[in-house]
Amino acid sequence: MLRFIIRRVVVIVPMLFIVVTITWALVRLSPGNFYTGEKKLTPAVERNLREKYGLNQPWHTQYRKLLWNIARFDFGTSLKYEGQSVNQILWRGLPVSAALGITAYLIALIVGIAMGTFAALRQNSWIDYGSMALAMLGISIPNFVLGPLLVLLFSLTLFWFPPALWNGFASRSIVLPALTLSAIYIAYIARLTRSGMLEVLRSDYIRTARAKGLSERQVVMRHALRGGLLPVVSFSGPALAFLITGTVVVEKVFALPGLGNYFINACFNRDEPLIIGIVAFIAIAVLVFNLLVDISYAFIDPRIRYT
Amino acid sequence: MADYDEHKSNLNEPELHVGPEYAVAERDVSEVVTGEIVTGSSLWRDAWRRLLRNKLAVFGMVVVVLIALSAVAGPAIIKQTTGFTYDSIPKDTRLLRSIPPFRGPNGEFSWKHPMGTDIAGRDILARVLSGGQISLMVALIATLVSLVIGVSYGAIAGYLGGRVDDLMMRVVDVLYSLPYVIIVIVLLALLPAKTPTAQLAQLFFALGAVSWLTMARIVRGQILSLKNQEFVLAARATGVSTPKIIFRHLIPNALGPVIVYATLTIPSVMLSEAFLSFLGLGVRPPRVSWGSLAAEGAQNLAVYPWQLIFPGLTMALMLFCLNFVGDGLRDALDPQMRRD
């Protein structure tokens, strides 16, 4: 197991390298520059700007410098947000996005697993059809439609929550964004739990558990749940990758100052250091998270043996 | 999110669901009850029959066809009858801006704008239908791109096997763990194509490039299990060349899971296009898609909610029904793979 972990950790470095290179190449290949605004700059000013940001050097020098800096976790300063280092921006935006994402996924786990388990236990009943229909709705309504609809209902009509505001994790302002983001995951997790539980409940070892005289509740909680939730665990890996793109949209809809918002703006502003910084961060986060998921999978299923 | 096959329960191969342990009682019974052997052609007929028995899937198919037809034929019909198109701005704009559904300029009842108008006075129904055209087209073509790439890649890897297969699947693993969509966002944001047609083409490829990975895995898995079966040996014995074997023999037999996955990819790609357009990266003005319409509508949500609700709900309905059809297809085709 330890060798497996080390191998996966080591792989992060070349992956990061690839990601950064691709992103950097895309930024460099694109027409226009970060300073292309409405005004046309005079040649002199432009030359000074390029000098200041080291853009006059040959590309491979710049590339090498980039890699060298990144190795020391120095992502440079933002080109659009005057004077702020990328690290500072990351530090500021991360808590927002993380709070949003984690809350959303926790909601999705709790609600989804509960829904899926009840649906499986009462197969073909109204609870089953109802929750699966609800799950289907969750998959079908895009988050950029659901978000505004929730705002329409709960903010602008009922005045329960603020429409587009961020007061921190512990405030009411997290409720609507987190719900919006979690909807599709509630749906997927409910469906996965239901099918996973249905499969497990048909197993021979569940029959053995019943033959031993255990109550249905004991059978489900002690025997069925662990195996039945395995698909949800595997799902969590790729789910994170999609959660990130979901966060981008939700932050835009609710005007939250998170990494997603910064990222989109950086893309439109051609803010190269910020783009690379955020992409690199996301890449590392995804890789680490996937590793954690795989490790926990091995803990849950004792038959898995990593070499 | 069709990249994730919901029934994947081990880490490596997203196979379609292989049967659960039957209770012995059911096994006793079912062995006796099912005596027939399913032959090649009746497989599809069986699947079709099973699909038709699934009322939800049938309902889904009907709605999908209806919406698709409206999207294809609608804009032309509307243009003929009322003269509205997705970007026709009426002469007297002030009168017609942001009219609620079924109302005229002075608040009276009117059939002219069943979905109201947007802030520039354009008829929303026409825009929704045109947007549907684009959204559907993008979804279908992008799915096609992802199919072509994924199936070829997976089939080649699966058939060649050995180190080539290892390497090719390694690449897939690497790509799978990259924050792919993020890079696509960067690409679309920074390299906008010049003409609207080029824009669309770029979108097809960008979206197709994101979703081919799981398709490749599925196809490879199928090929691997089919590879050593007899008809392949027979083909090789008669001297059929390798590319021919892959494309003429193996691929048709791997078709089942491919069809299911492709049907599930369509709504996923549609959703991706929508949120890219929402962010301003996908379909751009003057063209419209459901995503870009939603973006516009979201801006004026408080005052003119119908501008978001109609495109949003139309899209949700379409995705809803597509997902039902996809699920129904999976249920219909899966019994051959011994599902519950």
Added chain:
Amino acid sequence: MNDQNGNLLSVTDLRVHFQSADGTVKAVDGINFEVRRGETLGIVGESGSGKTVANLALMKLIPTPPGKIVSGSINFNGADILKLSPAELRDLRGKRIAMIFQDPMTSLNPFMRVSKQLMEVTRLHLGHSKAEARAHAIKMLEHVGIPDAADRVDSYPHEFSGGMRQRVMIAMALSCKPELLIADEPTTALDVTIQAQILELIKELKAEIGTSVILVTHDLGVVAGMTDHLIVMYAGKIFEQASTKELFARPGNPYTRGLLRSVPDPTHNAETLYQIPGQPPDLAHLPTGCPFAPRCERAEEICTREFPPFVELTPNHHSLCHFANEVYTESSAKS
């Protein structure tokens, strides 16, 4: 406590039906049998005969959406199992009636340590504390012949070999010293050499604890040395029932005769191995008359027309056949 006839278990007119896409499958269609205290009953039949369904019904383990116990009574120690409340039923299962299944790999929870699975039973039914249950579990494992039981008790099922796993299942089933053990094809999934060991183990434990046993199998070789009394099932019905010795020596039913002939005899140099021709019937669409008629070498016109009677050949030997007496006489003449 037995009922009036000294029977521990008495099954009357049991019917279990399943709803399938093809119609109603009558998996068990009106069977009657008894098990005496201390006796081993063998239930023999091909797959699809209903033998497993009958046994699952004994503990009401039939999955009820597709399946349903339509009628009958199962009298265990004076109480009808089918009329018990869920709580009473749970009290019975694992404590007074225990069951072991065919495939020990899938019948044990792969995610749970063996110790926990064993301890569960005694903690539930005997009120053991954790320590007591654990000690008991180790003792049971040693009893069934698992070496280094104390070390291996915390292992997972997949860390044991097939034969060992079945021993674990037996240990689990017998933990509470049940009055009745139902063994559903306990050796079918095991190697031949292990089969004998497991059967021997069941025999020993039965003698020691005094459990009655119902042994279900399709393999006549297995029942020969193990059972006191035999039931032959086909198409959900009992085709013949007799003491084991009697059944082997003087079968009274063509089906039983066919089964006996199918057991390869290494002392006899036959050219071809005998097999009962044809396939078991489709339980959703049973023909009129005797269900075995299409495959029976002795079938006559009456067999496809009328359902056969359950003929009493001797007070303890019955056969479901129009020609039971003839077949019986022929067998007696031969032996």
